[in-house]
Amino acid sequence: MSDLLADTNVALGVSGSIAAVKVVELAHELRRHGAAVRAVMTDAATGIVHPWAVEFATERDVVTEITGGVEHVELCGRDGWADVLLLAPATANTVGKIAAAVDDTPVTTCATTALGAGVPVVCAPAMHEPMYDHPGVLEAIDRVESWGVAFVDPRIEEGKAKIATETAIVTETARAAGDRPLAGRRVVVTSGATSEAVDDVRVLTNRASGRTGRAVARALHVCGADVTLLHDASRAGGGPESSELPYADVVDVESAAEMTDAAVEACADADALISAAAISDYTVEAAEGKIRSGAESLTLDLTPTRKLLDTVRGEYPDLPLVGFKAESGGDDEALAGKARETLARADLAFVVANDAAVMGEAETRALIVRADEAREVAGEKLDLGLRIADELASELAGRA
Template sequence: MSFEGHPTHEIQEGKTESLKGKKIVLGVTGSIAAILSVKLSRELIRHGASVQAILTDSAQNIIHKNALEYATGRSVVTELTGKVEHVRDLCGQCNADLFLIAPATANTLGKIAGGIDDTTVTTYATTALSRNIPTVIVPAMDLSMYRQPFVKENIKQLKEKKLHFVGPKIEEDKAKMASIHEVVVETRHLLGPNDLKDKKVLVTGGATAEPIDDVRILTNRSSGRMGVEIARAAYLRGAETKLILGRSYVEKPVGVETKHVESIKEMETEVMNSLKDDYDIFISSAAISDFIPKKVDGKIQSGTPKKIELKPSEKIIRKAANKNPELKVVGFKLEPTIEESLKSANKKLIEMNLDLIVGNPVKTMGSQNIDAHIITKNTKKHIKGGKQRVANEIFDQLNKQK
């Protein structure tokens, strides 16, 4: 039952609306990581979800139900009564969209695998599985327990039954609960729009670096943020996603296969090899150098003027577009001003026969925000804001081309 006028309503959808209208039942078991359930609940709510918390007896020895009542703005289930809470919360008038067990102990894993439901959380699990409600398990235990053969077999069995696992994080001889960020991303992935489900998306991002000598390199100011946001958006919308990332100082996206490269040659090799796997969409947002310096062996001595010979590099995006005519290809064009980028982007769109191109000015390089034109053969849209917004707009436009 939700508490009317509770402070929780003030943070609802405070970050995104990606979980708006979604009901998540959160099962908390007796791991010390149960103390993280308050923060996890609040973060899910910030993305729009409503959260119903369930505590086992063991969990109540670690965290008080009042803490989760405050965190969720709802009454917390600590026992099963004549109200048949597990049926009400999972299969009632407002069916649950997801059952999330975080943290999940080895004991809980074993009981779910064996069909035993003698706690609140395991009874909820049995009910959720019988109703085909997506179930996510976030293990947390001592590393010796996690490596125990019976526990590993239980995890294998549950994965075969299509239960989703997040983590654990192996650290300090512990199988620690995955970060709240990872759990929320996986939740958003499972409950996302899925408009890219069954699609394979390949993204490049970050800066390339070419050696001048054995010490120095030629690179640029790209942060890699745009590529990371595009890959994250594709994953959250249900796509199988791979990111080929050059030099970058932003965190790689959770859930996305990420391959790190440095040179143009490495980038090209990885792209062309990846495209053998029948990708549907290729988005080239990497800041690939237009020139390759003639490398000098050793270290160029300082103190006197030097000339560096630069050779134009080949365009990876052109090779990718020619490899598969069915591949949707998206490019970027960077110029000193927004007006120049619009003109150059239009030209590149036609010359390379791209499906979509983003034109943006130099000032947005390395920034968290972008000022850009998103252009297709039939449309042009000027957009300002966070790079996450631009990433989603790219897929919105591509979906219209179906």
């Protein structure tokens, strides 16, 4: 897995929601991204998931009571072990107590200590929907948010405010615990393939999955940026990686023209654009209805599409732009050469160049290409996203 939470100590506070059954897998997911995890449980939580199971998942002793060892201070005090306190799941009872500074469970005592010590706190609520809609609970959430606590919104399904996905929780935990060099910046990201309609049924498209663009958007969010993601939600795999991504404001587009127009509009108040999408180079005039199937040959007249980066550069001469360049075959020197042609044409900050063979794969290998250097990045696409976010942060800091 990625190094999203590398060298991060996470205190995991578990309250008595039925969603506590998911805490074992959540602890594993935090650790897979590099975190060390120590759990704190309310008495109600221990009735849902046994502390031994949580101990197994974290490989550390679980705090189930505050003793003379002042575990809350050792974990969440000013010189404590934790870099971040994650409350997952957090019940209505727990959120209300935290808002009122009531400390009658190990979890609420750790929360009060963390808030007083300036330790970042992330809260993932889970409860029945009527409880979540209670004005007192909503007021408590607003109050706690005003203190700087980051909330990971629940999924409203089947009359329940279900705990957020592990992806969303891990992402917000990493954002809260990190340095956030892109805080206050707004970045537009294009992602995935575009599709050109041939008729009411058929399209011209390509094999891009959008994994890289979504990984870049997620990494930018972790680094503190506000992210606008332009992609075709219908081709993004469904679930948390579709039209509702917890780390970006999504603009759903389909064609190259729609993506280019959306990019021009979104960049009006942006600090940078990263174009990771595999945008169609050609379009076609769509036929009305559905072209009948048959053995007859069919000729399509293809027309070049506008280059998104060139169009945005024309509208915003000073906006930092990052491009992607995919080529088939060839060595790194040839790949870097092609990337530098794009770099110069659109006056880009840098170009991410890769072999087209990695399209749709979980792992990637790419070159970060500038005018005078090309540096290799290999690993998961989220690791590439984090590297791009670091490069962009340095670029923006240098321009400032």
